[in-house]
Amino acid sequence: MTTTRFAPSPTGYIHVGNLRTALFNYMIARKAGGTFILRLDDTDPERSKQEYADAIQEDLEWLGLTWDRIERQSARLDRYEEAAQTLRDKGRFYEAFETPTELDLKRKKLLNMGRPPVYDRAALDLSDEQKAALRAERGNGVWRFKLDHERIEWTDGILGDLSIDAASVSDPVLIRGDGQFLYTLASVCDDVDFGVTHVVRGSDHVTNTATQIQIIQALGGAVPAFAHHSLLTGPQGEALSKRLGTLSLRDLRAQGVEPMALLSLMARLGSSQPIELARDMDELLAGFDLSSFGAAPTKFDVNDLFPLTARVLHDLPLSAVADDVAALGVPADKAEAFWNVVRENITVKADMAAWWDLFANGAPALVDDADREFVAQALDLLPAPPYAADSWANWTAAVKDATGRKGKGLFMPLRKAVTGRERGPEMADVLPLLQVKPQL
Structure with a gap:
């Protein structure tokens, strides 16, 4: 069975870089009907x-990236000690x-000699007596x-055939002097024990992967793809x-980014496929192809998320935002009309508040000096609310008859006077939502 994992350290919030790793592993598992594991790499007791840990789970749930099981490395320290003893x-x-x-000093000496700064394995020559003396000191x-x-070779799912000479890499430290198990040992042990079949992560892990392949083999495990x-x-x-601290998922959520907008961008960014807004997870999964991604650094612009978010909102029915609309104080009998008017004129849900404030309390009139007398005359011809679906047509017809204005010269000043904006929804739809008569 296909088994993948997402393995964040609970030392901070998930950011967009982490999300890419989580999403790829999630989609591989789900497309294959396999298992997706959330593994908390919490072996560092001071920073974890x-x-x-709670925030990581909340952020993944917000995005709909549900896991089949959760594992904590802090609960597996005995197992890591067993693995260490096997290696000994x-x-x-x-x-x-x-x-x-x-x-x-050793690294600098090797670099000055034009050689790779690889650990020289001097510790292998120490006698038991020398080790005891060093321990005491x-x-x-x-x-x-x-x-x-020897050469470590594998076919990478994105980068293709890779080969790394193990002699060019220092023997990795797996346990610190204070006894803390480091990522490389704990991760390998988990992947072996949990039967992980596929591992997708950032290209900064390529050298780690080479050493981990040998550790997996030494522990008798199967090497994942x-x-x-x-x-x-x-x-x-x-x-x-340097900016990832401001690109956490909860920051993006607070800015109003919609989950499917974020997922749609991340599922295609850096691939040969065009970025398209997916309607749901099934559509996202259907279009996912790991082999379409490239090796070149991938440009991410947070501003690209907002047009996608606007499109998500545009397609939502009232039922999906009913609680948000009600929280603004919109009467139940106006909710449907309100949502139909504003959903094409907002970028994030928070933008609805300004629109309801306009409808409930009126907007400061936006009036050009040349139009001030015309607008005053027009507003005198507007009765008090409530307004109906034909109120805009009836009012503008009356204003046209009284002033002789027509076309843009008639409609634009009235729109600006009523809404305080030069653009927006159809005025025939706006007027029935007004709770107060516009004022100059």
Whole structure:
């Protein structure tokens, strides 16, 4: 069975970069009728917070990305210790004691010699007595996985055939000196135990994948199908990482972005397929093709979400926004007419408030000096509300007869006087919603 996972760390809020990873893994699982796992990578007890774990789940539920089960790495520490012992027993795990300063000096020396800054495995030459002395002096060392120095090859679902020489990569640290299990060991152990068949993540993980393939094999697990999507940049190609703090899903939600607008953009951004607004998840899944995505950095502009959001709202029936409309104070008998008038004239739901304020309390008249006398005369000809479907036609006909104005010279000043705007819905639909008579 196809099994995928989304593995955020509950150390902050999910942002658009995380969402891309979540969505791809979700859609692969759902298209195959498989299992989608939400895995919280919470092995760092100081930075991991329950409030962020709750927020991650809320954000995914808002988008409709439901998971089949949830796993927490903090509940699996004993299992990681078992995996570590397996690697020790196989001679693939060794303790190293270099300080950060010593490692930095080694890296600089290798770079000065024109060689890759790869760890020299000096710890493998330490005797038991030397290790004991270092432990007494420095405390426990870190544990490194001993890579087999051979080429690691796989066919990536997006990047194609990849090959990395393990000799060009440092033996990865899997356990810190304080005993904390690092991402690489915990993630591999989980993927093996949970039967994960497909892993999609950012292209910054390519080297991690190479080392993880060897660790999976050392633990006797099946290697998943890996795919690495491009990283997002800003609209001008600038690094997005510095702005991700302002592009969390809850920030976008607070700005009024609709879930299907966000999902539709993320499901196509960076692919050879055009971005199209999907009506629902089934339509989104039907058009998803992982092989259509490219390796080049992908430009993301938050402003692209708002035209899509406007289109989502345009297509919604009243039933989908009834609570929002009622919360504005719109009478039940006016709700349908109100929504039909405003839905083509808003970008986000919050824009409805200004429209209802206009209908309920009137708008400051927008009147050109040349039209002021004309508008005053026209408003004198307008009776008090309530207004009916034919009120606009009757009023403008009366104004035309009284003033001789016609066409744009008649209708535009009246629209601006009534709504305070130069554009908007049909005035025949607006007038019946007015609760007060427009004033100069």
